Each structure stands twice: as structure tokens, then as C-alpha cells.
Amino acid sequence: MPELPEVETYRRYFEATCLHQPIEAIDVEDRKLLTTDYATLTETLIGQTFVSTKRVGKNLFIYTNGGSTLHMHFGMTGDLEYYHSSLDRPRHARILFIFKSGFNLGFICPRKFERIGLVEGVDAYLKKKKIAPDALDISLEELTYNIRKRKSFIKPVLLDQSTVAGIGNWIVDEVLFQAKIHPEMLSNQLNDSEIGRIFSATRYVLETAIEHEANYGRFPQHFLIHSREWDVSPYEDAGRHKRCPCDKVETEHMQVGGRTTYYCPECQVLR
DNA sequence: TAGCTTGTTAGTTA
DNA sequence: ATAACTAACAAGCT
CATH class of the missing domain: 1.10.8.50 (Helicase, Ruva Protein; domain 3)
Structure with a gap:
């Protein structure tokens, strides 16, 4: 159901849980979900921390302390869940961000319409995809x-x-x-x-x-x-x-x- | 069970 | 070239 209000809710959830923790590993169950190849994604992000977020429409962008930008799109059924014990790994959490703290962020995607990848910059991405201003910002x-x-x-x-x-x-x-x-x-x-x-x-x-x-x-x-x-x-x-x-x-x-x-x-x- | 589904896009048509 | 429209995508649920 991820329309704008869901993605805004996920953004706030992400900010409340995942900032400023070094990333130890990224587990990807199905590489079709990535828009960046796996090696580049891990080489870029491991050791970095997430520092802030930005949402435009249904797109969530996450900035890291190393100057990288991660993009998430939740497709039709995407969700986020932050948890500690691996016993609590949510169903369909096909991508995991594993933090050194022992906590994990699960990117949940039952139908595999969801996507994660690095982007060059928010403005360039929006322009390339012809995405108009956000519904809460447009004049x-x-x-x-x-x-x-x-x-x-x-x-x-x-x-x-x-x-x-x-x-x-x-x-x-x-x-x-x-x-x-x-x-x-x-x-x-x-x-x-x-x-x-x-x-x-x-x-x-x-x-x-x-x-x-x-x-x-x-x-x-x-x-x-x-x-x-x-x-x-x-x-x-x-x-x-x-x-x-x-x-x-x-x-x-x-x-x-x-x-x-x-x-x-x-x-x-x-x- | 076969048909439906919240998003996006490749492909087709005009 | 551009715009409009359709079907397909993957998988889970009823």
C-alpha cells in the first residue's frame, strides 16, 4: 500500500531507528531487487552510517556519512521493520541492513516489486525519472x-x-x-x-x-x-x-x- | 482455484 | 517525437 503517507511513515520510522549506526553487512536474498550491483552496494555502504533522509512522492532517499545516497522504492507491498534478534526476522525481509549494534533493518517485499540502489543524486534521479514535485510541496x-x-x-x-x-x-x-x-x-x-x-x-x-x-x-x-x-x-x-x-x-x-x-x-x- | 491486487514501465498505437 | 493507453511484471491472498 505504499503511497505517499506510508512512505512518509516509513521515513520517520527509519529516522527514529537507523541513523548513526555503522553498517556491518547487507544481506540480499534476491539481487533482482537491487538497482546497483551487489558488490558496489556493499563496498560503498559497509562501514558507513545513515545520517539523514528525504522523501519525494513514493521515493525514499537516505544519505550516508560518506556522501552516498541510497534510494528505496516500496512498490506495491514494501515495508520496513527494525528488529534485534535474528529469530524476529520478519517474513519476506529479502534485504537486511545489519548494523554493528546488533540491530537489523529488514526491507520487506512480498511481491518483489520493490527496489533498492545507490543513486548519483536526488535531483538527477528525479529528473531522469521525470518525477514532478511532491504532492505536499507542489504549487x-x-x-x-x-x-x-x-x-x-x-x-x-x-x-x-x-x-x-x-x-x-x-x-x-x-x-x-x-x-x-x-x-x-x-x-x-x-x-x-x-x-x-x-x-x-x-x-x-x-x-x-x-x-x-x-x-x-x-x-x-x-x-x-x-x-x-x-x-x-x-x-x-x-x-x-x-x-x-x-x-x-x-x-x-x-x-x-x-x-x-x-x-x-x-x-x-x-x- | 483462478482471479484479483496498492506501482511502474516497456511496448504498441495513433 | 510525443502522448495515450494496455499489458506485463512477481507473488500472495481469497
């Missing part, structure tokens, strides 16, 4: 420009990381719901009011999600996300409801751009 002007220059359904345009960075399939549905915009509105036909609502809703949804450490079950009841079907604990399941918060109709779902899309046919009408 209304730049967002407006990036939306209007495209001619497609607004949902896939917002999912495109070159429009704005950090929005994934669940957040985009929530943003469009809060902004009261149908996911199949054409991006180049949105007026200033509508784009303004997308801009505000993006910040509101992301800030709320980060506050709750991306724990969707705890989101406010007027969020559309409670209509989604997902794997939750029985506690969270009790908060799930298919009725739109507007209380007029049930939410519906369809495919937009090949992705499952939830929306309220009453609140989000095609114009």
Missing part, C-alpha cells in the same frame, strides 16, 4: 499547468508521477471524492475551481493519512476509503461501510485506466 500553479497540458481522464493523470508525485490508486479516489470530481472528467477541461478543489483535497487527504500513520481504518468516517474492500482487522472491519458519507446512495466501483475505482455517483457527476 497550485504547477499542478494546474501539469493537469491542463494533458488530455486524458483526470484519474490516470493524477496517478502519473510526472504530474504530481506520491498519489496512488486509493489516495486518488479519495482526493477526487473529497473534491467532488468524477474520475473520468477530462483533465484539460477542468476549470480553476475544480483544480483548486483537487489541490486542497490532496493536501487534506495526505495530511490526514500521515496523522494516522497511513492506517486507513482510522481515517475519518466521511472518507470514501471505508467503501473499499481490503484486508483489515475485525476492529477495522466494523468501520467499513458501502454507503457514501453523503448518505444518499451506495458508492460504486468501476475500472478507470485499468484500475479499480471507487466513487459516489451522487457526489461525483460527469460534467
Whole structure:
């Protein structure tokens, strides 16, 4: 589920656990997960310490005391877990950063869509990958420009990381719901009011999600996300409801751009 | 069980 | 050349 709020939560977790400890070893179960060859990765990082972090969209960058930059992308199912005893090694922790302190950071990737590697620099990486400013940093002007220059359904345009960075399939549905915009509105036909609502809703949804450490079950009841079907604990399941918060109709779902899309046919009408 | 899945990108088409 | 769209990627879950 790693959209922007998860990655921000991982970033804070990493900062709280992994800084300033010499790296003793790196264990890689499957080298396909690396974007840097294994020898270079270990030769560069062993003996160094992590000193600070930066997040842009769904990308986490970690700086070391030796001037290197490590990049992590969490794909669809990535996670981090810091632990001590090797008996506690989490399931699917396919890359381990083993610190001299005896603690370990597990990079968890059940479906192997995740990636780790060294990058030359954050700005160069973002430019090469055509990643737009972070969804919490982008200006209304730049967002407006990036939306209007495209001619497609607004949902896939917002999912495109070159429009704005950090929005994934669940957040985009929530943003469009809060902004009261149908996911199949054409991006180049949105007026200033509508784009303004997308801009505000993006910040509101992301800030709320980060506050709750991306724990969707705890989101406010007027969020559309409670209509989604997902794997939750029985506690969270009790908060799930298919009725739109507007209380007029049930939410519906369809495919937009090949992705499952939830929306309220009453609140989000095609114009 | 066969079909679904949160992200990204190579490949195809226009 | 560029933009839009689709399918594929890997593996786990139901």
C-alpha cells in the first residue's frame, strides 16, 4: 500500500531507528531487487552510517556519512521493520541492513516489486525519472499547468508521477471524492475551481493519512476509503461501510485506466 | 482455484 | 517525437 503517507511513515520510522549506526553487512536474498550491483552496494555502504533522509512522492532517499545516497522504492507491498534478534526476522525481509549494534533493518517485499540502489543524486534521479514535485510541496500553479497540458481522464493523470508525485490508486479516489470530481472528467477541461478543489483535497487527504500513520481504518468516517474492500482487522472491519458519507446512495466501483475505482455517483457527476 | 491486487514501465498505437 | 493507453511484471491472498 505504499503511497505517499506510508512512505512518509516509513521515513520517520527509519529516522527514529537507523541513523548513526555503522553498517556491518547487507544481506540480499534476491539481487533482482537491487538497482546497483551487489558488490558496489556493499563496498560503498559497509562501514558507513545513515545520517539523514528525504522523501519525494513514493521515493525514499537516505544519505550516508560518506556522501552516498541510497534510494528505496516500496512498490506495491514494501515495508520496513527494525528488529534485534535474528529469530524476529520478519517474513519476506529479502534485504537486511545489519548494523554493528546488533540491530537489523529488514526491507520487506512480498511481491518483489520493490527496489533498492545507490543513486548519483536526488535531483538527477528525479529528473531522469521525470518525477514532478511532491504532492505536499507542489504549487497550485504547477499542478494546474501539469493537469491542463494533458488530455486524458483526470484519474490516470493524477496517478502519473510526472504530474504530481506520491498519489496512488486509493489516495486518488479519495482526493477526487473529497473534491467532488468524477474520475473520468477530462483533465484539460477542468476549470480553476475544480483544480483548486483537487489541490486542497490532496493536501487534506495526505495530511490526514500521515496523522494516522497511513492506517486507513482510522481515517475519518466521511472518507470514501471505508467503501473499499481490503484486508483489515475485525476492529477495522466494523468501520467499513458501502454507503457514501453523503448518505444518499451506495458508492460504486468501476475500472478507470485499468484500475479499480471507487466513487459516489451522487457526489461525483460527469460534467 | 483462478482471479484479483496498492506501482511502474516497456511496448504498441495513433 | 510525443502522448495515450494496455499489458506485463512477481507473488500472495481469497
